[in-house]
Amino acid sequence: MLFFALALAVGGWTSARHIQLDAIPDLSDPQVIVFTEWMGRSPTLVEDQVTYPLVTALLGAPHVADVRGQTMFGMSFVYVVFDEGTDLYWARSRVLEYLSTVRNRLPPDATSRLGPDATGIGWVYQYALVDRSGRHDLGQLRALQDYSLRYALTSVPGVAEVASVGGFEQQYQVTVDPVRLRNFGLTIADVSRAVRRSNADVGGRILEMSEREYFVRGRGYIARSQDLEEVVIRASASGTPVLVRDVATVRIGGDIRRGAAELDGHGEAVSGIVVMRYGENALDVIRRVERKLEALRTSLPPGVEVVTVYSRAGLIERAIDTLKHALIEEMIVVSLVIILFLLHLRSALLPIVSIPLAVLASFIPLYLLGIPATIMSLGGIAIAIGATVDAEIVMVEAAHKKLEGTPPDLPPEERERLLAEAAREVTPAIFFSLLIIAVSFIPVFGLTGQAGRLF
Structure with a gap:
């Protein structure tokens, strides 16, 4: 029996260490x-x-x-x-x-x-980029988020996507002057076509000189706004090239946006939303993201800070702490009840040991069935602790009643006979009372859809 209890405890502890943890069940x-x-x-x-x-x-x-x-x-x-x-x-x-x-x-x-x-509850973490020094505008913060932090966090195991919110997506903006455009006999389509074709490299062949190979290529990628200004649209009638700067102005600006992000009423900010991959452990993913952000803080520009806006880790940890406190309180209450009413310390050890053992055993089917530990499942375990202890208290009290009035030097064989007799008297009542409780939950297993996933 001791070996079975030890094996059950080890199996339950292993399952509890590897089970998926989340705050709310996935109903989608x-x-x-x-x-x-x-x-x-x-x-x-x-x-x-x-x-x-x-x-x-x-x-x-x-x-x-x-x-x-x-x-x-x-x-x-x-x-x-x-x-x-x-x-x-x-x-x-x-x-x-x-x-x-x-x-x-x-x-x-x-x-x-x-x-x-991901699923509908994959939003597990959100952060914001804040520049309290005022050196960087929203466009620069958005570029830092899109081209640095986002790629770094996407590489974290368990992260499906990192979405960017707020700020401005920087772009080259070509503002055409219609009067100058008409003077040169050009159209908007001519300017657009020239800009689109200019932003490309052209490949060539290999040139051999003095036993060396040289790669021949045409470099045309745009690296600054001046490169766009010098793009040739077409040649005029006299052979003079018409450049973009002759008919338009080029600058770096923000793209049109359909929303904004604000942090605590202190103004606009740039935010990143971390979406967890399907089937991952939410608490582990959040911990990995936090460690990655901590490592990235040293590479941020001076004055830029990463502020945590939302983290589901706190809710998950509070749910686990609630179960821990319920276990401790239940063990204290049961011990006091048995000690005060039976005046026997060793009798209190049985329910005290069985409470954590029963809780650990409940994690084994959860782990094998792939059911994550959420507020619903942990809350159900905490509520069921009372029903688990009731049967043990009744059994201990029946054994004390049988042994009441017996001499201290009672032979072990007689003691075992009395304990077995006490067990036979109360076991049927305990069994059927627990059976009624178990049968009352059978309809829950027949639920389908969102109700079935909730319970």
Whole structure:
């Protein structure tokens, strides 16, 4: 019996160490998001040319329960919901397969991609970039987030995506003067075509000289605004080249944005949202992200700070602490009740030892079934502690009643007989009382959908 209890404790402890931890249960169905960008087009045009073809094509995918489309200016979102129990990565591969068949029906300049392999509760951490010194504007902070922090955090195991919010996306802005454009006989399309074609390198061959090889190439990538100003649009009638600076002004500015981020009422800021990958341990992912951010602080520009805005780790730790406090309080109360009413210290050891053992044993099926430890499951364990202890208190009290009045030098055989007799008297009542409690929970196992995932 001691070996069995030890094995149960070791198995429960191992399961508790490796079980997934999260604050709230995931109630969402397996879902794949298809995001399509077709900038500059009206919602009606995007709906007809992008959203409708995608929705009609994905409706025929296997195990698809529902397909919903949402269209806005220049963007389309298609939400493909699969049947309960469908593997998420199998679903993503099916969506990619159907996307390849419908791609030729979409506009050539419309780009589609899948959303992150995450669920509706994947938002586990958020931070903000703050420059209290005032040396960096929102565009520079957004560039730091997009090209430095975002890539570094995406490499953290368990992170599906790092989304950027707030600030300005920097871009080269060419402001054309219509009067000068007309004087040169040019159009907006001529300027746009020249700018687009100029931002590229041209490959060449190899030139051999003096037993050496030289790579021949034409360098044309734009590195500064002056490079754009010197782009040739076309030659005039006299052979003089017409440059971009002759008909327009070039500057670095912020792209048009549809939202903003503000921190504690102190003004706008740049924020990053860390989305956890499907099936990962939320607490472990948050800890890895925090360690990565701590390592990145030394590489930030002077005056720039990373401020934690939201972290689910606190809620998870509070849920675990609640269970710990419930265990400690239950053991103290049970010990005091047994000691005060039975005046026997050793009798209190049985329920005191069995309480943590029962809690550890409950983590074994959770781990084997892949059920994460959430507020619901931990709260259920804390509530069930009382029912676990009741049977032990009744058994201990029945044994004391049988041994009451017996001489101290009672033979061991007689003591064992009395204890067995006491157990036979109360065991049926204890068994059926616990059975009734267990049977009352059977309907919960028949729940499906969101209710089944919740309970």
